[in-house]
Amino acid sequence: MTSLEDALRPAVGAAHVLVDDDLRAPYETDWTRRFTGAARCVVRPASTAEVVAVVRACAAAGAPVVVQGGNTGLVGAGVPAGGEVLVSLARLAEVEPVDAVEAQVTVGAGVTLEKLQTHARAAGLDFGVDLAARSSATVGGMIATNAGGIRVLRHGSMRAQVVGLEAVLADGSVLTRLGGLAKDNTGYDLTQLVAGSEGTLAIVTRARLRLVPLLPARAVALVAVAGTDAALDLLAAARAELATLSAAEIFYPEGLDLVRSHARLPAPFDGPAGAYVVLECAARTDPTDHILELLSSCKAVEDATVASDRAGLERLWAYREAHTEAISAAGVPTKLDVCVPLGELTALVAELPATVARVTPTARVIPFGHLNEGNLHLNVLDAGDRSEEVTDAVLRLVAAHRGTISSEHGVGRAKAPWLSLSRTPEEIGAMRRIKAALDPQGMLNPGVLLPG
Amino acid sequence: MTSLEDALRPAVGAAHVLVDDDLRAPYETDWTRRFTGAARCVVRPASTAEVVAVVRACAAAGAPVVVQGGNTGLVGAGVPAGGEVLVSLARLAEVEPVDAVEAQVTVGAGVTLEKLQTHARAAGLDFGVDLAARSSATVGGMIATNAGGIRVLRHGSMRAQVVGLEAVLADGSVLTRLGGLAKDNTGYDLTQLVAGSEGTLAIVTRARLRLVPLLPARAVALVAVAGTDAALDLLAAARAELATLSAAEIFYPEGLDLVRSHARLPAPFDGPAGAYVVLECAARTDPTDHILELLSSCKAVEDATVASDRAGLERLWAYREAHTEAISAAGVPTKLDVCVPLGELTALVAELPATVARVTPTARVIPFGHLNEGNLHLNVLDAGDRSEEVTDAVLRLVAAHRGTISSEHGVGRAKAPWLSLSRTPEEIGAMRRIKAALDPQGMLNPGVLLPG
Numbered sequence: 001m002t003s004l005e006d007a008l009r010p011a012v013g014a015a016h017v018l019v020d021d022d023l024r025a026p027y028e029t030d031w032t033r034r035f036t037g038a039a040r041c042v043v044r045p046a047s048t049a050e051v052v053a054v055v056r057a058c059a060a061a062g063a064p065v066v067v068q069g070g071n072t073g074l075v076g077a078g079v080p081a082g083g084e085v086l087v088s089l090a091r092l093a094e095v096e097p098v099d100a101v102e103a104q105v106t107v108g109a110g111v112t113l114e115k116l117q118t119h120a121r122a123a124g125l126d127f128g129v130d131l132a133a134r135s136s137a138t139v140g141g142m143i144a145t146n147a148g149g150i151r152v153l154r155h156g157s158m159r160a161q162v163v164g165l166e167a168v169l170a171d172g173s174v175l176t177r178l179g180g181l182a183k184d185n186t187g188y189d190l191t192q193l194v195a196g197s198e199g200t201l202a203i204v205t206r207a208r209l210r211l212v213p214l215l216p217a218r219a220v221a222l223v224a225v226a227g228t229d230a231a232l233d234l235l236a237a238a239r240a241e242l243a244t245l246s247a248a249e250i251f252y253p254e255g256l257d258l259v260r261s262h263a264r265l266p267a268p269f270d271g272p273a274g275a276y277v278v279l280e281c282a283a284r285t286d287p288t289d290h291i292l293e294l295l296s297s298c299k300a301v302e303d304a305t306v307a308s309d310r311a312g313l314e315r316l317w318a319y320r321e322a323h324t325e326a327i328s329a330a331g332v333p334t335k336l337d338v339c340v341p342l343g344e345l346t347a348l349v350a351e352l353p354a355t356v357a358r359v360t361p362t363a364r365v366i367p368f369g370h371l372n373e374g375n376l377h378l379n380v381l382d383a384g385d386r387s388e389e390v391t392d393a394v395l396r397l398v399a400a401h402r403g404t405i406s407s408e409h410g411v412g413r414a415k416a417p418w419l420s421l422s423r424t425p426e427e428i429g430a431m432r433r434i435k436a437a438l439d440p441q442g443m444l445n446p447g448v449l450l451p452g
Numbered sequence: 453m454t455s456l457e458d459a460l461r462p463a464v465g466a467a468h469v470l471v472d473d474d475l476r477a478p479y480e481t482d483w484t485r486r487f488t489g490a491a492r493c494v495v496r497p498a499s500t501a502e503v504v505a506v507v508r509a510c511a512a513a514g515a516p517v518v519v520q521g522g523n524t525g526l527v528g529a530g531v532p533a534g535g536e537v538l539v540s541l542a543r544l545a546e547v548e549p550v551d552a553v554e555a556q557v558t559v560g561a562g563v564t565l566e567k568l569q570t571h572a573r574a575a576g577l578d579f580g581v582d583l584a585a586r587s588s589a590t591v592g593g594m595i596a597t598n599a600g601g602i603r604v605l606r607h608g609s610m611r612a613q614v615v616g617l618e619a620v621l622a623d624g625s626v627l628t629r630l631g632g633l634a635k636d637n638t639g640y641d642l643t644q645l646v647a648g649s650e651g652t653l654a655i656v657t658r659a660r661l662r663l664v665p666l667l668p669a670r671a672v673a674l675v676a677v678a679g680t681d682a683a684l685d686l687l688a689a690a691r692a693e694l695a696t697l698s699a700a701e702i703f704y705p706e707g708l709d710l711v712r713s714h715a716r717l718p719a720p721f722d723g724p725a726g727a728y729v730v731l732e733c734a735a736r737t738d739p740t741d742h743i744l745e746l747l748s749s750c751k752a753v754e755d756a757t758v759a760s761d762r763a764g765l766e767r768l769w770a771y772r773e774a775h776t777e778a779i780s781a782a783g784v785p786t787k788l789d790v791c792v793p794l795g796e797l798t799a800l801v802a803e804l805p806a807t808v809a810r811v812t813p814t815a816r817v818i819p820f821g822h823l824n825e826g827n828l829h830l831n832v833l834d835a836g837d838r839s840e841e842v843t844d845a846v847l848r849l850v851a852a853h854r855g856t857i858s859s860e861h862g863v864g865r866a867k868a869p870w871l872s873l874s875r876t877p878e879e880i881g882a883m884r885r886i887k888a889a890l891d892p893q894g895m896l897n898p899g900v901l902l903p904g
Contacts, residue, residue, distance in 0.1 A: 101688070101794050146637050157635060159644075160612070173878045182825035183609060183791050184856040185598050185648055186863055186874040187901055188883045192611075192644040196637055236553070243736065284695065339635050342553050373634035404636040411638055422638040426625045430890060431640045437889035438882060449639055 004061040004085070008043050011053035016044035016091070027068060027086050028079055031133075033332055034387075035076030035413065039066070039086035046091040048166055048174060048205040055203065055443075056172040058085050064446045067199040069141025070112060072133040074335050075412025077198045077448045078141065084446075089140045092205055098123035103211045104163060104180045109140025109204045116209070125211035128155030132321045140204045146196035148408030150320075153372040154212075154246040154282070157408065159195040161209050167194050167202035170439035178208045193434070198410050199445040201438050215246070215282035219291045219308040222316045223301055224273035228346040230300040231277050235342075235371055237298040238279055244287045247280040249320050250376075251368035252349075255327075258366065259319055262326035268319060269303045277371060278320050323368045327379045333366075334387045335414075336378040336394050340403030345374050348401050352378065355397045360386040365394075375407040395421055416451045456513040456537070460495050463505035468496035468543070479520060479538050480531055483585075485784055486839075487528030487865065491518070491538035498543040500618055500626060500657040507655065507895075508624040510537050516898045519651040521593025522564060524585040526787050527864025529650045529900045530593065536898075541592045544657055550575035555663045556615060556632045561592025561656045568661070577663035580607030584773045592656045598648035600860030602772075605824040606698040606734070609860065611647040613661050619646050619654035622891035630660045645886070650862050651897040653890050667698070667734035671743045671760040674768045675753055676725035680798040682752040683727050687794075687823055689750045690731055696739045699732040701772050702828075703820035704801075707779075710818060711771055714778035720771060721755045729823060730772045775820045779831045785818075786832040786839040787866075788846055792855030794826045800853050804830065807849045812838040817846075827859040847873055868903045 008017045018024050019041045029036040040063065045051045058065050068078040068088045080086055092108035095115065099105065103125055107116055113127070113134040120127045131137065131149030141147075143165065147158040155161070164177035175190055194202045225231050228250075235248050251259075252275050259265060268276070279294075281287035288308045295304045307316050327333050340348050352365050363383040369376040383390045391414075395405045399421040406415055406422070419428060432450060435442075446452075460469045470476050471493045481488040492515065497503045510517050520530040520540045532538055544560035547567065551557065555577055559568055565579070565586040572579045583589065583601030593599075595617065599610040607613070616629035627642055646654045677683050680702075687700050703711075704727050711717060720728070731746075733739035740760045747756045759768050779785050792800050804817050815835040821828040835842045843866075847857045851873040858867055858874070871880060884902060887894075898904075 146641075148635055148637075152635065156612075159641070160608075169878075169882065173881070175878050175882060176876060177879065179854055179856075180793065181791050181854075181856050181859075183600055183604065183822075183827050183859045184874065185600075185858045185860050186856055186867075186871060187879075188649055188653075188886060189598075189611070189644055189647070190879060190882055192641055193886075195641070197640055201640075339633050341632065370635075375635050402631055402633075404631075404633050404638055406637045407633075407635045408637050415638075419638060422636065424628060426621075426627050427629065427639075427642060429625070430621065430627060430642055433889040434640060434645075434886055437885040 004057060004063055005041055007057040008054060011057060012043055012045045012050050018042040027071065027088060030076060030079045031072050032074055032335060035079045037080035037082045039080045040083050042086045042088055044088045044091050048168065051087070051168045051203055051205050052172045052174060054087055055168050055170065059170065059172065059441065059443060064443050066445055067203050069109065069138035070136040072137045073141060073145060073412065074337070074409045075414040077410055077412035077445065081413065081447050087203065089138065095119050098125060098211065099180065102180055104208055105211060106178050106206060106208045107139055108206055109138060111139045113137050113142065120211050121214055124214055126214040127209065128161045128212045129158050132324055139207055143195050143204050143207055144197065144199050145410040148370065148375065150247045150249060150370065152370060153248055159192055162191055162195050162207055163210050164208040165191050165194060165204050166206040167204045169202050170441060170443045175202065178206060180208045198412065198449045200435060200449050201444065203444070215284060217284060217286045218280060218282045218313055219286065219288040219306060220313050220316045221279045221291050221295060221304050221306045222268055222319060223277045223279065223295065224269050224303040225275050225277055225300050226302060227274035228349045231275050231371055232342060232345065233300040234277055234298055238294060241294050242281055242290055244281040244283040244290065245279065246282040247278065248372040249278040249369065250371040251276050251320055251323060254364065255323050255366045255368045256319065258326040258330055259322045262329050263318060263322045265318060268305060273302055276319065278316065320368065327366055327381065331381045334380040334383050334390055336380070336391060337407050337409040338378060338398040338403050338405060339373060339375040339407035340398060340401045342374045344401035344403065348398065348403065351397060352394070355393050356380060356390055359389045359393050360384060363390060373407065411449045413447055416447070416449060419451055456509060456515050457493055459509040460506060463509060464495055464497045464502050470494040479523065479540060482528060482531045483524050484526055484787060487531045489532035489534045491532045492535050494538045494540055496540045496543050500620065503539070503620045503655055503657050504624045504626060506539055507620050507622065511622065511624065511893065511895060516895050518897055519655050521561065521590035522588040524589045525593060525597060525864065526861045527866040529862055529864035529897065533865065533899050539655065541590065547571050550577060550663065551632065554632055556660055557663060558630050558658060558660045559591055560658055561590060563591045565589050565594065572663050573666055576666055578666040579661065580613045580664045581610050584776055591659055595647050595656050595659055596649065596651050597862040600822065600827065602699045602701060602822065604822060605700055607664055611644055614643055614647050614659055615662050616660040617643050617646060617656050618658040619656045621654050622893060622895045627654065630658060632660045650864065650901045652887060652901050653896065655896065667736060669736060669738045670732060670734050670765055671738065671740040671758060672765050672768045673731045673743050673747060673756050673758045674720055674771060675729045675731065675747065676721050676755040677727050677729055677752050678754060679726035680801045683729050683823055684794060684797065685752040686729055686750055690746060693746050694733055694742055696733040696735040696742065697731065698734040699730065700824040701730040701821065702823040703728050703772055703775060706816065707775050707818045707820045708771065710778040710782055711774045714781050715770060715774045717770060720757060725754055728771065730768065772820065779818055779833065783833045786835050786842050788830040788843060789859050789861040790830060790850040790855050790857060791825060791827040791859035792850060792853045796853035796855065797826050800850065800855065803849060804846070807845050808832060808842055811841045811845050812836060815842060825859065863901045865899055868899070868901060871903055
């Protein structure tokens with residue numbers, strides 16, 4: 001009897017079927033170190049045809065598959081629960097020339113965000129999504145999770161950048177839609193169905209992406225405000241008055257302290273503040289004056305520092321972007337990624353500490369995130385063995401504030417038990433029917449997204 | 453035995469089950485007069501609950517349903533093939549207050565675009581989609597067909613405006629997602645799956661829509677250029693230099709002649725031109741200077757007239773917007789709505805007359821449309837009884853230029869036989885599996901979109 005591995009080796013080359021423990025290990029634990037599991041083997045196809053061969057071999061063997069991009073996911077969707085074939089798409093790294101007329105590009109699923117950005121900028125354009133994990137996060141993973149990040153305010157989430165894609169279904173058939181037409185109304189939007197489906201419906205192998213104008217002139221303000229309410233006032237003023245607004249982020253004193261000690265950064269202001277907002281404008285010509293005008297007229301501003309040169313932009317952004325790393329250095333956080341209507345944000349932030357303290361008094365919550373969308377990353381440190389209970393308490397609080405249990409990280413394995421807090425039974429029923437229609441064996445990413 | 457009509461009357465009120473020929477007639481023929489069919493009856497529910505009752509009654513009776521909004525569709529998707537229960541959503545016309553903080557609003561499927569625009573503007577905001585049929589086209593129909601129109605360049609198609617929706621499935625269960633969260637990554641995007649599905653997966657009853665900033669200052673240029681190539685040069689310059697560009701439309705001398713004689717408009721320029729481009733900028737402050745600067749620097753411009761006052765805007769837009777009506781007054785057109793990559797547009801326009809002439813020498817093609825997206829509405833007049841053959845020849849030409857058979861009108865009954873020109877067998881297979889999963893009886897809009 002031929003083993004599955006013997007079928008996979010000719011499909012992708014023997015060097016790309018990793019069976020030994022030490023070779024598999026880098027793929028088996030996620031970035032947070034909270035999710036880990038042994039893969040049956042790791043397979044590294046280099047083309048769509050090789051992915052098809054891998055999927056067919058696994059289907060024939062009845063072997064479930066887990067799909068991995070840059071392994072920067074935060075909800076355990078890209079690492080095995082135990083025993084799956086792990087399909088790494090890192091080698092699908094082809095980058096086609098930029099189509100400047102259509103402002104589009106086709107790239108492989110394994111291309112990193114950073115490589116895509118560099119490629120687009122060399123052609124005088126830019127990619128609309130940016131996030132701190134840019135050096136590792138891949139296009140395929142970003143599509144599968146509908147990644148968000150710091151420019152959603154301006155250009156939308158990942159799904160808004162995806163004009164079309166190529167994806168392998170569980171039966172090995174390939175959906176190909178890379179023509180890049182700006183408007184194509186010929187039936188169900190399979191591209192957008194696959195986007196955000198976390199690898200449960202298809203394996204994305206290539207994508208046709210829209211590019212956005214390169215806006216070389218940027219200005220950033222780091223603003224001290226009294227608290228969440230004041231931050232929302234500042235946001236409302238910025239939205240109304242800054243046509244070039246491209247990011248509006250928020251963080252709090254607890255996060256600033258962690259970041260400062262981890263990254264050895266100076267205090268941005270003389271005194272403390274209740275919250276900090278990062279506003280960025282991007283334009284063809286220097287938008288600094290517009291930001292300064294806003295800062296001088298908006299009463300919510302307590303203190304502010306502005307930069308528009310490269311070093312200054314990096315210096316101010318570091319306070320926000322170093323959060324993930326600083327938190328990770330302080331321990332293994334319980335990472336929650338929630339979104340509430342803006343009108344509920346102040347109450348949510350106010351109620352968080354007590355909600356967590358009721359579960360475990362030793363834990364600390366570090367909130368930060370994307371103010372414009374009411375999207376907070378809630379990192380709970382020192383929850384000890386009460387991570388599940390903290391998650392439950394916080395997600396229920398979020399749901400009570402009409403929020404969602406996942407704003408941009410996805411559901412994965414981490415949040416699947418709480419899916420019903422954000423989706424109705426009818427919605428989950430429809431999702432299950434679609435999953436069964438496209439993957440009747442339940443072969444792709446079992447246990448991810450839809451609760452077992 | 454109780455008849456279906458007897459079950460429907462208590463569900464929606466006897467006055468809203470129309471059985472007599474003369475009462476049904478206004479619903480049974482579409483705007484183009486090309487599609488017509490007798491409904492078993494017309495049902496006019498006024499709420500989601502009534503739609504559920506209607507769907508359940510029809511499902512129990514095994515009676516297929518066709519769904520209708522403002523009956524402004526152009527592909528026969530909203531009128532019966534014969535014998536269906538026609539569900540008109542016109543009475544689902546509730547408009548909720550604008551949520552200014554989130555810049556969103558929830559409205560019923562039967563609300564017209566014009567009513568939505570008026571409502572949004574009264575709150576200091578605007579709706580991102582605009583099209584000539586605004587007084588009749590309804591939100592539900594626009595979602596079902598993923599309507600486009602003249603502002604796609606700036607704000608995207610209808611699906612980009614839909615934050616969430618309420619929709620009734622074929623089994624009478626209701627998907628409700630009206631929370632309006634800016635970012636919600638909890639599983640399959642059922643909203644976007646239903647959008648553009650032409651009533652074949654669910655009946656949209658309410659929608660949560662994003663609103664856009666109201667940009668009160670507008671400037672429009674009507675520009676004479678040598679032909680399609682020159683129009684594309686002008687577009688490229690406008691895209692690169694006009695940050696406030698909100699529309700870029702094209703029409704040709706044949707269309708201008710029809711419009712002028714139908715709407716009794718004066719010649720816009722002293723001499724003839726190969727093509728005409730309408731550029732519009734929208735901003736918070738008057739963008740006229742930016743347009744003038746572009747016109748003076750772009751070599752593709754042969755002549756131009758600019759307006760920024762209300763009367764002037766209407767006068768210039770009339771040349772473009774009166775096309776549909778002027779063509780309709782000249783006969784019953786074969787309406788094709790195609791999109792090709794911009795690089796193929798010149799060749800497509802050049803090859804059209806001969807392609808049509810080979811089928812029927814008497815026919816005339818009037819192209820006009822949305823230049824920015826390479827989306828042309830090809831209206832063929834005087835095709836006589838060769839409408840099907842003309843459609844076939846033109847759609848094959850479009851496919852040869854890597855284009856789609858429907859850019860914004862949808863597939864409906866009119867284009868279903870040609871779906872395979874735009875979708876692969878694998879895509880059509882996946883669509884059929886999804887349709888079967890959500891509507892196993894094939895009750896919703898049979899014959900629409902998916903070829904029988």
